[in-house]
Amino acid sequence: MQGIIGLSSMVVQQIEINQINLVLNQLFNDSKNDRDIVNELFVNRAETSITPKDFKDVYLSISKKQGEYLVELIRDNNLKNIVEFGTSFGISTLFLAQGVLNTGGHIVTTELIESKVKRAIVNFKKAGVNNLIQVKTGHAIETLKNYNAPIDLLVLDGWKNLYLPLFKMLEHNFSSKTIVYVDNADMLESQTFLKIIKATGKYKLLPKFGGKVALIVTK
Numbered sequence: 001m002q003g004i005i006g007l008s009s010m011v012v013q014q015i016e017i018n019q020i021n022l023v024l025n026q027l028f029n030d031s032k033n034d035r036d037i038v039n040e041l042f043v044n045r046a047e048t049s050i051t052p053k054d055f056k057d058v059y060l061s062i063s064k065k066q067g068e069y070l071v072e073l074i075r076d077n078n079l080k081n082i083v084e085f086g087t088s089f090g091i092s093t094l095f096l097a098q099g100v101l102n103t104g105g106h107i108v109t110t111e112l113i114e115s116k117v118k119r120a121i122v123n124f125k126k127a128g129v130n131n132l133i134q135v136k137t138g139h140a141i142e143t144l145k146n147y148n149a150p151i152d153l154l155v156l157d158g159w160k161n162l163y164l165p166l167f168k169m170l171e172h173n174f175s176s177k178t179i180v181y182v183d184n185a186d187m188l189e190s191q192t193f194l195k196i197i198k199a200t201g202k203y204k205l206l207p208k209f210g211g212k213v214a215l216i217v218t219k
């Protein structure tokens, strides 16, 4: 009897994963125009004048391989309490949701642009995982200001100048098993952030994806 119950819960989980993958495929397909929109933006404007609002129609998402890696990271380390900076339309968050299906966890994610939040929530509902995700709309420094709960995985994938203040603001929620996933770790501002974190002597940096990603773990 127990075997049948175990089997049926595995079948249910596979159906949930298939549903998420279906939505992810649609979103990756839709994000193909990102490059043209971004190129046009940089041709017409000085880099310093560009704000998150200029990217309101672009995904700027992590890759499929990075997403699959996040699923494994969550599953293999039994991570339950996930916080994400930079939801966009929800591609990375859907991978995080796939991960927490294995661990019984949940996700808090935050996004500045309201129209992006609305589309992300539609995507979470389509994928059937809206119940696993709390979306906070607004500036991450404000939305996460009073965050006071354990964090097993912090995903930093928003504007790089906020990585350091957010890390410091949330650090009191970390434990020895916390992992911080830093996207675009090879960008200049991220490099400055990572140097400061390394210099504290408390953390180890683990480069992934040829340095595009860095994991920060406790020594």
Ligand SMILES: C[S@@+](CC[C@H](N)C(=O)[O-])C[C@H]1O[C@@H](n2cnc3c(N)ncnc32)[C@H](O)[C@@H]1O
Residues within 6 Å of the ligand: 052, 053, 055, 059, 060, 061, 062, 085, 086, 087, 088, 089, 090, 091, 092, 093, 110, 111, 112, 113, 116, 138, 139, 140, 141, 157, 158, 159, 162
């Ligand atoms: C690189 S995209 C995130 C992509 C997403 N993680 C994915 O893989 O699908 C960065 C997002 O951070 C958001 N963002 C920028 N500054 C922010 C802030 N101060 N607070 C919250 N979100 C912010 C942007 O609007 C943008 O949607």
